[in-house]
Structures are given as C-alpha cells and as structure tokens.
Amino acid sequence: MAESKPHNLTSRQMRDKLNGISPSFCAAKWLQVTMHLQTGFTHSCHHPIPHKIPLDEIKNNPSALHNTLFKKKQREMMLRGERPSECDFCWNIEDAPGDNLSDRAHKSNEDWAAPNLEEIKNLAPEENINPTYLEVSFSNACNFKCAYCSPDISSKWFEEIKQFGSYPTSQNFNSFDNYKLIDKMPYAPDEPNPYIDAFWLWWPEVCQSLKVFRITGGEPLLARSTFRVFEHLEANPNLNLDFAINSNLGVPVGLIDKMATHAENLLGLGPDRTRKVKSFTLFTSVDTYGAQSEYIRTGQKYDEFVRNVESLLKRIPSLQIVIMCTTNALSVTGFKGLLTEVARIKQEFYDERRYGPALTIDISYLRLPSFLSIKILPDSYIRYFEQSLSLMLELSEEKLGVNRGFSEHEISKMRRLIDYMGVPTQARWLGTMRTDFFMFINEYDRRRGLDFNKAFPEMSEFFGLCKTARAQIFLGLAP
Numbered sequence: 001m002a003e004s005k006p007h008n009l010t011s012r013q014m015r016d017k018l019n020g021i022s023p024s025f026c027a028a029k030w031l032q033v034t035m036h037l038q039t040g041f042t043h044s045c046h047h048p049i050p051h052k053i054p055l056d057e058i059k060n061n062p063s064a065l066h067n068t069l070f071k072k073k074q075r076e077m078m079l080r081g082e083r084p085s086e087c088d089f090c091w092n093i094e095d096a097p098g099d100n101l102s103d104r105a106h107k108s109n110e111d112w113a114a115p116n117l118e119e120i121k122n123l124a125p126e127e128n129i130n131p132t133y134l135e136v137s138f139s140n141a142c143n144f145k146c147a148y149c150s151p152d153i154s155s156k157w158f159e160e161i162k163q164f165g166s167y168p169t170s171q172n173f174n175s176f177d178n179y180k181l182i183d184k185m186p187y188a189p190d191e192p193n194p195y196i197d198a199f200w201l202w203w204p205e206v207c208q209s210l211k212v213f214r215i216t217g218g219e220p221l222l223a224r225s226t227f228r229v230f231e232h233l234e235a236n237p238n239l240n241l242d243f244a245i246n247s248n249l250g251v252p253v254g255l256i257d258k259m260a261t262h263a264e265n266l267l268g269l270g271p272d273r274t275r276k277v278k279s280f281t282l283f284t285s286v287d288t289y290g291a292q293s294e295y296i297r298t299g300q301k302y303d304e305f306v307r308n309v310e311s312l313l314k315r316i317p318s319l320q321i322v323i324m325c326t327t328n329a330l331s332v333t334g335f336k337g338l339l340t341e342v343a344r345i346k347q348e349f350y351d352e353r354r355y356g357p358a359l360t361i362d363i364s365y366l367r368l369p370s371f372l373s374i375k376i377l378p379d380s381y382i383r384y385f386e387q388s389l390s391l392m393l394e395l396s397e398e399k400l401g402v403n404r405g406f407s408e409h410e411i412s413k414m415r416r417l418i419d420y421m422g423v424p425t426q427a428r429w430l431g432t433m434r435t436d437f438f439m440f441i442n443e444y445d446r447r448r449g450l451d452f453n454k455a456f457p458e459m460s461e462f463f464g465l466c467k468t469a470r471a472q473i474f475l476g477l478a479p
C-alpha cells in the first residue's frame, strides 16, 4: 500500500482534508463494516469494540447489519467534531508523541473511501448507506485456539471453555458468563441464524457496489458460506471488487486446494480464462517466528504454514498474500526472525505479474486481552522492536527495489508500534496486568501441555517480575 493514491492525496494531505470537515471525521465509519454473523455483532472499522445488532432492526432492513442506530449516533458525533470513544485506537496514535498518522487518515485515503468523501459528509446521520468495504465472518468454526482469541471466534476455544471454564485472571478471561452478559454467545456453525439470513437477503443489493469484500472467521475455509460466496462471484463477476479471505493456512490441504481453484477461477486462470474480480488477496496470520508462534497459535505448525504460503505463491503467480501480525507480549523477542522470513519470501517470489508484492506484513498491536498486550513489557523490550526496524530499513524497497523489500507503509507501522510501546503506563494497571499474565500463562501451560519457560527462555526474568506482581497483590503490597 503506497502512501500516494490514484486520487493523488498522501495520507497526510487526507488527514488535513478530513480535519477540514471535522477534527474527528473518518470515512470508515460510513463505508467500512465488519460483521460477526455468528454472534450478531458489528463494528466500523475493525478497531472499535463490536456492538450487538438488534434483531428488530434487521427485520425489515437487512442493511442494519451495518447501519445500526448505534453507529448512526457515532457518525453524528463525528460530523459535530466529537471523538467517539470507541475509536480510541486512532486517538491514542494521534495523541502519542510525534506527528503520527492514525488509521483515520490511512483508511479514509483508500480507494474504497476517498472518492465517496463528498457524498458521505453531506449525508444526514439517520440515512442508511451501503458500505464499499465489507468484512464478514460467518461462523466461529476454527481448528486453532490462539492465546488472545475467544470462544465467539474459535470453536476450539469454545470447547476448551466448556470443558475447563474461564481462566483465573482478574476479569475471568473467556468466561461464558461474561459472553452471556453481553449477549455474545455464538450460534453454533450449523444452527439457524437470523443474521446469516439477513446477510443473504442484503447480499444481492450490496455486492455489486462493493469495492472490497473480505471473509474472516473463525477459519473461513471451514464455513460453507465462504464457498457459496466464491460460487456467487464466479457466476456474477464484479470487476471493481478486491476480494479477500482470511485463512490460518493450517486446515487440511484439500481445503486449501479447493480455495486455490476458486481463486484461479476468479483471477481468470480457470478453464474459461475470464477474470471475475479485480483482485484476490489471501490474508493469513502469524505473530512471531517458529516455535514461539506455535506457542501463541495453538494448532499451528509453523513450518507447514510457511510451506503453504510458498506453494500458493508458486501455484498462482498473480496471488498476493498479506500477513496480519497482531503483535502481543509474546511476539516481541522473536519478531526479527519473522521479518527475516517475510523478507526472504518477498524476494524469492517477486513476480512482475503481481500488481504488488508477493507477501506483505501488516503490523498492528493487540489491545485485548490487555494482559497479553506489549504494554505489559519492561521498557528494555523496545530494543527488540528497534532491531526489527533496523532490519526493515536494511531490507527496504528503497534498497532492494519495489515489491522486493519492505515498503514505507510497512515500515511506518513498525515505527508506530515503537512509539506506542514507549507511551508510559500506570503502575497499578501494570501490576494487575502482569499478575493476570502470570495467572493466564500458568493455566495455559497446564491445559495445553506447554512450557512457557522453555518456549521463551529470554523472558524468564520478565516472568519472574510477573510472579512478584502476583505475590504483591496477594499480600496487599501492590502500589
């Protein structure tokens, strides 16, 4: 993703343009939506905490999957120049030292957003609007249970909590009681689901105007609706559409092969040699390197994951893969190893037939659960990220050539991670989170047959700090 866009604004210029409408205006609030149909929750964009879609709102208006009354209120606030608190991801970045650009500027400057700015700024807040960027998860079916994930997103996590109950952290991590309290228990993958029904009613109207459509999960390759979408797009092409799906690339190889065949059909590499969408991108996830990645992402086999990435890039020379990297406390020490791997694949699979790099890394940071956030680490851990940044600069596009090295956009995300890590935290919060981390890891190891100290020997001193924090809270000596 380059800083300069076809409509000729840099993200910085876009930020200034947005501020000319209002200091909190963001096109994503109107045009981007993520919907979790297995629970009936929605948010725009993916940063704010999702809110429940009232069933009575979708009864006669399936577009309320996106245009909830709640969201309309947030739009109204933005038009008035007030900051919706749900967008604190962006406000934190904008308020951090340095002149950092938040996703408010980056997203509003995307091709799915920037051309619609005039239309949406003049729209009455109570009006419905079809998104141009739609992200959907159909089900929580998943064969992984990553440390920071939850039962509403992963059926494996659901099974674990059903068997063992919640984790012994201050907020009872992943407790079913908490999910029931906020009406977030997922529909089982094969259960009748009114949100899925509303989606398929709305789909014929919304799909032709979409510029970006992305299927997330759970693991989308385990959801039947994913393949229904593939078939629909193959029969009803939309050449303006950037279509994407997420996959952990750890499912049986037959499913990866089935997805690859559909991808070939959409890209005009199928038997009829006719392109059906503008592009097809595969998003996958990995948060650090090797065995430490496997520790975070229970179910993953790191080498198999890398092999699947490479064989897909080899099979489909126009395919682009994006790694979504949710950096968390367990990502930091091995991060440079992951970047080295990404750099190798970028160079090895460089192909002019792609309109971008073979592999991109999209670095963000985990916010919840807070006890796994990078913010719980001592300041000295920033050096790991500084080394990672140096590596990215050494292997940048500027040094290696366009699409062969790390782009300015990728590097800017690394810089902002370092800035974020450097923002001070309160001692009381830190004590609670480190205690939670200690309690979580002990239970995680016990349930899953893992050993934190073996997987992360370089973090043993930090783990000791967490143990002390736990003892201080237990003895009433915490600050």
Ligand code: SF4
Pocket (backbone or CB within 6 Å): 026, 027, 028, 029, 044, 045, 046, 047, 048, 086, 087, 088, 089, 090, 102, 103, 104, 107
């Ligand atoms: S302000 Fe930020 S968090 Fe809020 S909708 Fe825009 S990009 Fe998302």
